[in-house]
Amino acid sequence: MAKEVKLTRNQQVVMAALTDAGQPLSAYQILDLEVVRDNGLKAPLTIYRALEKLMALGQVHRIESLNAFVACDHEPHAEPAAFMICQDCRCTIEFSTTSLSRSIARHAGQHGFQMAGMHLEVSGHCEACASAH
Amino acid sequence: MAKEVKLTRNQQVVMAALTDAGQPLSAYQILDLEVVRDNGLKAPLTIYRALEKLMALGQVHRIESLNAFVACDHEPHAEPAAFMICQDCRCTIEFSTTSLSRSIARHAGQHGFQMAGMHLEVSGHCEACASAH
C-alpha cells in the first residue's frame, strides 16, 4: 500500500483481491475469485503478469513454501520481508528483518558470499492455534 | 550422510545421484539422469517418494526457491539448515543456524508464534562469481 504508482486495472483487481483475502493465495485461487473473473481476468497469465508487477513494487510478496502470494502489510520496505506461517490455519504474519538481515549478511560475508536478498519463512503455530492445543 | 538407517535401493540411487551432483537438482532432473534410469527408476513418483524419505532423515533438503533438492553436507543436524544460493552459477552453500534460529524463535515468540521449523534462503553471489565481476 501507500506507494503512489498508478496501477492498471488488472493490477488493481489482483491487489484488491489479495488485500481483501488477508492471507496467501495462489495465482489460480486468485483467478477463481468471482470478483476477479467478473472483472474480465480469465487466464492464468493475466494474474501472473499483475503479480509480477506488484512484487516489483513491493506491494506483494511471494511465499515460496506455499507457492502463493500475499499482500504486504508494511509500508514499502528496503529490508527483505520474512514470514511466520501457521501450519494449522495457514495464516501468515509478516515481520521485518532490520537487524536480522544485517546479521545474516555478515554471516554470508564470512563465507565469501555477497548477499543480495533473502527469503525467510518460519513455520509453526500462531497464537490462536497454539492456545487451542 | 553418516546416518545408519538402511536405505532401500531406490533411496540409495537418488541419494547417490544428489551427492554426486553436488548441487541442487529438480525431481525431474534426477529422473533424467542415466544412472537413475539405468537402475529402473522411471516415474516421477518414484523419485518423489525417495526424496520424501531422504528429507525425513535429514539427508536431503529442499530448496524452495528453486523447486529443487540438495544433499545435506553436514552431519545430521537438529538445527534447521539454511542456504546461500548464487544467482550466477546456481551453486549452494549450506550453513547451520545454531544461534540464528534461536534468535528467530525468540523473535517469533514475541509475536505469540510458536516456531517449529524454518526455511532461510539467501540469494546473491558466491565468492568465485563475485570476484569475476
Added chain:
DNA sequence: AATGAAAGTGTTATGATATAACGGTAAGTT
C-alpha cells in the same frame, strides 16, 4: 497533433512441478 518507445493485454498452447488412486510386493514382528 503526429511519432515512436515502452508497458500492458488477450489468447492459445505448452512446459514444469507434484500428487491421487490402485493394487501389489518386501520385510520385520508377534
Added chain:
DNA sequence: AACTTACCGTTATATCATAACACTTTCATT
C-alpha cells in the same frame, strides 16, 4: 503363519508457471 508397516510400479491427473504472437494503451518527445 498371520499381521503390520513400509515400499513399490503404473496410470492418470492436479497444480503451478511461462512461451509466443499479435494487438492496444500510455505517455514522453517532436
